[in-house]
Amino acid sequence: MLLTKTNVRSIILSMKKGEDTKQTILECALQLASQVGLESMTIGTLAAETGMSKSGLFAHFQSKEKLQIEIIEHAGHEFASQVVAPALKMPAGIPRVSALVENWIAWGANIKGGCIFVSASTEFSDRPGRVREALLRQQEAWIDSLRRIAQSAIQVGHFRKDIDCDQFAFELYSLLLGFHYYHKLLQDAETKKRQEISLKQLLDKYRQQ
Amino acid sequence: MLLTKTNVRSIILSMKKGEDTKQTILECALQLASQVGLESMTIGTLAAETGMSKSGLFAHFQSKEKLQIEIIEHAGHEFASQVVAPALKMPAGIPRVSALVENWIAWGANIKGGCIFVSASTEFSDRPGRVREALLRQQEAWIDSLRRIAQSAIQVGHFRKDIDCDQFAFELYSLLLGFHYYHKLLQDAETKKRQEISLKQLLDKYRQQ
Numbered sequence: 001m002l003l004t005k006t007n008v009r010s011i012i013l014s015m016k017k018g019e020d021t022k023q024t025i026l027e028c029a030l031q032l033a034s035q036v037g038l039e040s041m042t043i044g045t046l047a048a049e050t051g052m053s054k055s056g057l058f059a060h061f062q063s064k065e066k067l068q069i070e071i072i073e074h075a076g077h078e079f080a081s082q083v084v085a086p087a088l089k090m091p092a093g094i095p096r097v098s099a100l101v102e103n104w105i106a107w108g109a110n111i112k113g114g115c116i117f118v119s120a121s122t123e124f125s126d127r128p129g130r131v132r133e134a135l136l137r138q139q140e141a142w143i144d145s146l147r148r149i150a151q152s153a154i155q156v157g158h159f160r161k162d163i164d165c166d167q168f169a170f171e172l173y174s175l176l177l178g179f180h181y182y183h184k185l186l187q188d189a190e191t192k193k194r195q196e197i198s199l200k201q202l203l204d205k206y207r208q209q
Numbered sequence: 210m211l212l213t214k215t216n217v218r219s220i221i222l223s224m225k226k227g228e229d230t231k232q233t234i235l236e237c238a239l240q241l242a243s244q245v246g247l248e249s250m251t252i253g254t255l256a257a258e259t260g261m262s263k264s265g266l267f268a269h270f271q272s273k274e275k276l277q278i279e280i281i282e283h284a285g286h287e288f289a290s291q292v293v294a295p296a297l298k299m300p301a302g303i304p305r306v307s308a309l310v311e312n313w314i315a316w317g318a319n320i321k322g323g324c325i326f327v328s329a330s331t332e333f334s335d336r337p338g339r340v341r342e343a344l345l346r347q348q349e350a351w352i353d354s355l356r357r358i359a360q361s362a363i364q365v366g367h368f369r370k371d372i373d374c375d376q377f378a379f380e381l382y383s384l385l386l387g388f389h390y391y392h393k394l395l396q397d398a399e400t401k402k403r404q405e406i407s408l409k410q411l412l413d414k415y416r417q418q
Binding site for chain 2: 124135139140166167170173174177182186190201
């Protein structure tokens with residue numbers, strides 16, 4: 001179900017008093033973009049969906065491209081604080097990898113249309129420009145997080161020293177993408193179980209015996 | 210780069226005389242939709258991009274929804290004949306799985322914006338209706354092909370008898386999705402190598418020792 005004016009307003013009203021209005025708008029915009037696609041996110045669409053004035057939104061974002069980039073950057077900030085940062089508080093190694101995966105799944109579940117980076121990546125892979133560049137920066141940062149988490153797992157002796165951390169990042173992200181597709185499109189009831197089996201086997205493959 | 214009127218016309222002109230016009234239009238529409246998104250594919254867009262008359266296109270498709278469904282069904286037909294059918298001509302087991310993966314990669318490379326099913330899945334996972342249903346049918350057929358190919362690999366003794374063929378399908382599709390994302394958005398030069406390493410290890414995991 002798409003966000004409606006009523007539930008967008010309830011999100012806005014539920015935000016704590018004094019929180020930055022722009023952040024509130026961006027959070028609504030992120031939820032909408034995850035469902036209708038980033039390319040459909042114009043200042044006009046956002047005004048129509050939220051019931052806010054177009055001129056007020058224009059004062060914040062100036063152009064569709066700037067709105068799209070700010071949605072991506074807002075999502076990147078939220079992703080860092082909801083997915084990566086809490087994982088880094090866990091002990092390095094297997095517990096940290098497991099936390100990262102659970103946080104990623106929870107992050108997608110908290111966005112109406114699922115992880116915005118997955119949908120925006122297919123939307124913008126063939127659209128060169130500043131939006132694609134912003135998206136690429138976020139995805140490179142994510143893959144770098146996966147690589148570093150593998151490196152720290154080597155340091156604490158959970159992963160073997162001879163593993164390729166970039167290969168690990170590729171395999172773990174592939175697994176999460178598979179989870180996303182099965183969960184969102186196929187709505188396969190077994191998806192969580194499949195992801196858990198695959199993750200266990202992936203960790204066993206890299207594990208220090 | 211997007212398709213232009215000039216190169217769309219050259220595609221049409223290069224089609225063999227007597228080939229069905231509708232199939233020709235659908236092939237152009239598929240290429241465009243893979244780049245701009247299926248949701249942007251209206252009869253008006255297609256007319257503007259191909260230089261064909263809107264009334265002529267309307268006679269073929271009647272509505273945007275019908276056009277979108279016919280693009281998906283055309284893609285499904287092409288996918289079956291380019292990816293699945295040639296793999297089924299290979300000997301069952303590892304050679305058939307390997308052929309399927311190579312055909313899938315070649316299929317994506319032959320479409321300007323990459324595999325339409327990957328992009329359409331993120332676009333339509335939250336849009337209930339006939340387009341999503343058509344897409345789901347195609348994706349279920351694809352996953353069924355992966356499952357059957359694993360079953361035939363058991364029958365010829367390449368895969369162990371105790372494997373879960375649905376789990377194999379999930380893992381192989383995840384790997385292909387990872388390949389798609391790394392290749393299309395990140396444009397990582399190592400992607401093909403990473404996919405080959407992961408595929409080899411995936412096959413080893415299921416292989417009869």
